[in-house]
Amino acid sequence: MxxxxxxxxxxxxxxxxxxxxxxxxxxxxxxxxxxxxxxxxxxxxxxxxxxxxxxxxxxxxxxxxxxxxxxxxxxxxxxxxxxxxxxxxxxxxxxxxxxxxxxxxxxxxxxxxxxxxxxxxxxxxxxxxxxxxxxxxxxxxxxxxxxxHPDYQARILMIASRRQDIPVQAFLSGTRYRQYGWGARSRVFRESMSNADGYLADDLTRNKPLSKSVFAALGMPTPRHVVVTDAAQLGDAASEIGYPCVVKPHNMGGGRGVTAGIRTAAQLQQAYQFARQVTAGPLMVEQFVPGDEHRLMVVGGKMVAAIRRESSAVVGDGKSTIAQLIDQLNADRPRNLNRSRYRLLIKIDDGLRGHLASQGADIDSVLAEGRRMVLRGTSNMSTGGVTVDVTDRVHPAVVSLAEQLALTVGLGTAGLDYLTSDISRSPLEGGGGFIEMNTVPGIDIPVAAGWTEEKIGSLVLGGIPGRIPVELCISPSLNLEAARQAMGEPQSGPTAAWVCGPELHIGALQLRLAEAAPWAALRGALRNKAVTSVRIAATVDEILAHGLPLDRFDRIVLAGVTFPERWQAVIEHAAISVDCRDFELHEGRPEK
Incomplete structure (x- = not known):
């Protein structure tokens, strides 16, 4: 074989x-x-x-x-x-x-x-x-x-794009930047962060203390915090913040290095050392707010989802160890995120062991039948957390605060983390507070809570991505003037693009892409957000070697060329209309 x-x-x-x-x-x-x-x-x-x-x-x-x-x-x-x-x-x-x-x-x-x-x-x-x-x-x-390959958040957007007939292409080859839609009707995303999010917003979200300063500057509820750089500062931090408290790295996500519910100086030292396993940078000692963490997702200034995140827990059967009970949970969480509905494996690490120890247990403990034990003090999905959709229960005041925050900071797609014991109560009543904001909101979180990929993906994509008019002229050889004549009525204006081999013309501008990949100049035209329409000059040999340059065209003109029957069927299926025109070239110009 x-x-x-x-x-x-x-x-x-x-x-x-x-x-x-x-x-x-x-x-x-x-x-x-x-x-x-x-x-x-x-x-x-x-x-x-x-x-x-x-x-x-x-x-x-x-x-x-x-x-x-x-x-x-x-x-x-x-x-x-x-x-x-x-x-x-x-x-x-x-x-x-x-x-x-x-x-x-x-x-x-x-x-x-x-x-x-x-x-x-x-x-x-x-x-x-x-x-x-x-x-x-x-x-x-x-x-x-x-x-x-596209990551799992890009995959969710691609599912929504496919259902809505929105074309997708790499914005920069070899990177995680992907473009949804063409030209003037396009948006560029990296995971679920897009070019609708400003640089300032991204800068503010990457720094936890800076994010909390934004909350405080806007008068929004947020737990008190102190930044420490070495263990000698922990005593003063505990005196200012009080117990219980939380230790978390200054600028890391995914729950890495976080310990919550710290009640003693010894536990504070342990939390400090745990955080030092993932970062040598500054740490935050933060006031502990009782309750659950909620991811509030705001898209285009409107809150679209509220998902409660909870730490995974095991329930004893009187004979299995905690490690065995974790294995049973993980059996329903395969490596393939689509089959697991984006629930990640629960890993046994120092954070999990430490939380068990705070409850007087370890991974070899056998829980009595019916006894429930929470596995971590954090609820991040990256560490095996579970999710519950509570969108319909959010208090109007919390909705308003989230929308104002995203609008003020400049987050087109925001993931705001809000702690409260009751999301249906206002911050004044329920004692809730904002703790973080993210430009990558984690669109897998609603899917894990029961949403479809299409639903959340469509909300994040918004109404901009779509197609622009594209026409294709296929002739015996690459000749831009011949293609212009064959296409009939002129295409003009500063936002109209022509593509011929490696050449790209946008209005009066002439560009040339050095990239050797097939249809590179066309990809360049479709990446340009100023472009409102594209015409392509191509040859039969290019089509037979590389396939059609796009999946759909408003019109295809066959200028003096024919295709084998199977290829002719491909062309007719891809175009709204197909015109066959007889052309002959004479001294570099076409004659009809």
Missing amino acids: RLSQVACYHGPNIWSKEPVLVCSLEMTPAYAAHFVTGAARLARAFPYWIDSSLLTAAGTPPGEIVARAVARWALGALIEVRGYLHEADARNGPGGATVWVGFHHPRLTGMALELAVNALALASSNENFSAELMKADLDDLWKHCSQL
């Missing part, structure tokens, strides 16, 4: 409507049945990746069954940790099959396909094949996916 690359299509093509890497999988008919057995073992070992029904479809040739198993396994491996891809299939042919799989980065999809072939070969020759045998290779692939 041999895998070899056939093509890398960056747009619609004869195999898929989306970008795909296409390979040939050569195998002799005599070995196809042998590999079908391996495909069945692959499906049993990776049931979430391969639908076993495809292995038993009536009338499907063995070679195609095997190729489809390879494609689906590769896709499953690519999106298990990070990513949002959909295309994976195969078609049988003479001497083997054609396999195609979607990509964010073609190189990673190529790696996944090679790994799939290796996994199939191993499964075919080993009747005791299991997922554990592929662990080392998969961990290596996932390391690359974690760096180059």
Whole structure:
């Protein structure tokens, strides 16, 4: 069995409507049945990746069954940790099959396909094949996916974009910046933070004491705090703040290094040392506010969600240790965040052990039947916390404070952390207070609380992202003047763009992109927020080599060219209208 690359299509093509890497999988008919057995073992070992029904479809040739198993396994491996891809299939042919799989980065999809072939070969020759045998290779692939694929917050936005027919592209290749929509109808996000959030807002949110100074300057309720830089200052800090108190790093998130509910000087020293494990910078000693932490999400000046965060807890059965009870909770939290609904694994670390010790227990303790024990003093999802939707219960005063705060600071998408024992009461009644604000609000939090990705993703994207008019002229050779003539009516104005090979024209401006990737100049035009329409000049050879440059066009003009039947169907499906025009070039100009 041999895998070899056939093509890398960056747009619609004869195999898929989306970008795909296409390979040939050569195998002799005599070995196809042998590999079908391996495909069945692959499906049993990776049931979430391969639908076993495809292995038993009536009338499907063995070679195609095997190729489809390879494609689906590769896709499953690519999106298990990070990513949002959909295309994976195969078609049988003479001497083997054609396999195609979607990509964010073609190189990673190529790696996944090679790994799939290796996994199939191993499964075919080993009747005791299991997922554990592929662990080392998969961990290596996932390391690359974690760096180059969209993260889970981007994935939520991409789900909403797909449902709303909003195009998505990388804003800067190799980074976490992604663009939703085209040109004048685009927004750029990094995770769930966008270019609607100002630099000042981001600066203020990164520094916890500075954030609290903002709360105080606006007269908003917030617990008192003192900043310390060494252990010698802890006594004075405790005298000023009082017990119980909280210790947290100055500028770190995710609950790292945080200890809450400190009641003695000894516990304060322990909390200080725990924080020092994650930072050498300043620490905050903060007044403890009883109650639960709530993430208030404000988008475009309006509060859209309030999610209560709670620490995970175990309930005793009279025979299992706390460590075993944690394992039982983690069994429902696979590495794949989609299947776990964004609930992360509960890790046994010093923070968890310390909180158990404060309750007179350790991980080897056996809890009496029915006894409930909270595992941490913090409720961050990154440390295994759980979430509850309380949006409909928030007191109007809390809503108003959150909206005013986001508006004043300049947060287009804000995640405000508010502590209270009762979110339905005003701060004056319930004694609540703001403790943090975030430009990346954690849009996975509502999903973990029961929201759909589409619902929260649509709210965060807002009403701006969408499509602008795009037209394509395909001619025998790249000639901008010929394309202009073939398109008929002129396209003019300072915000109208023309793309021809590496050249980009926006109004009277002429730009040239050095990037060698297919359709690089077009990507540059679509990134430009000043651009309101785009026309593209391309050749038949470019289309056949790279696929169509985009998934949809208002119009495609075929200027003196024809395509094979399957490609003609791709073109007609991608355009609202297709015009065929006969043109001949004479001294560099077209004649009709």
